[in-house]
Amino acid sequence: MHEPAAIQDQIPENHCYGCGPENDRGLQIKSYWTGEDETVCTFTPSPHHCAGPTQYLNGGIIATVMDCHTICTAIADGYRQAGRATGTGDKIWYATGKLDVQYRAPALIDEPVELTAKILERSERKTHLQCELKSGGRVCATADVIAVRVPDNW
Numbered sequence: 001m002h003e004p005a006a007i008q009d010q011i012p013e014n015h016c017y018g019c020g021p022e023n024d025r026g027l028q029i030k031s032y033w034t035g036e037d038e039t040v041c042t043f044t045p046s047p048h049h050c051a052g053p054t055q056y057l058n059g060g061i062i063a064t065v066m067d068c069h070t071i072c073t074a075i076a077d078g079y080r081q082a083g084r085a086t087g088t089g090d091k092i093w094y095a096t097g098k099l100d101v102q103y104r105a106p107a108l109i110d111e112p113v114e115l116t117a118k119i120l121e122r123s124e125r126k127t128h129l130q131c132e133l134k135s136g137g138r139v140c141a142t143a144d145v146i147a148v149r150v151p152d153n154w
């Protein structure tokens, strides 16, 4: 069961290409909590997001949606840990310190991809997450991500 609002719609002033509602030429992914430490996102590719062969999704787009889904999860978790609703009070930002993607199978361009993110560990300065991307019912990519907390003026 999803919380009513997407995480990205609660984070203010985000112009990110992958996840910023303020970027009308961006991918505008939406992520939702499914549990204490887990989130999901469904992304529907457009034909121009293709790889060399037109039936498969481009690897950079795969990395982008995994990056944005996990970093937005870390940001929302930062607010949760602070005991605040996402986007309220002083801004909490995380940037990608590490994004290690394993491409395991080609992802189809003409089907939505399903992403899950799981928080493995968190400390004051960083959050360690794992991400899985499925297409056509199989795992096509996994990622190991370190989100690092950055100041508002980053």
Ligand SMILES: CCCCCCCCCCCCCC(=O)SCCNC(=O)CCNC(=O)[C@H](O)C(C)(C)COP(=O)(O)OP(=O)(O)OC[C@H]1O[C@@H](n2cnc3c(N)ncnc32)[C@H](O)[C@@H]1OP(=O)(O)O
Pocket: 014, 016, 018, 019, 067, 068, 071, 072, 093, 094, 095, 096, 097, 098, 123, 125, 126, 146, 148, 149, 150, 151, 152, 153, 154
């Ligand atoms: C207003 C701001 C907006 C921000 C973005 C909006 C995002 C919206 C959503 C966007 C979604 C898309 C998001 C994007 O696209 S974000 C864009 C892509 N990312 C970047 O451009 C990041 C560039 N790098 C930096 O700014 C700094 O190097 C960062 C901030 C990453 C670290 O800075 P700094 O070096 O000063 O940090 P520290 O030394 O105090 O270390 C702190 C802790 O972090 C650990 N660590 C650090 N690096 C790594 C690493 N590579 N692997 C493993 N661990 C690492 C480190 O060991 C330490 O841990 P501990 O020893 O405490 O245990």
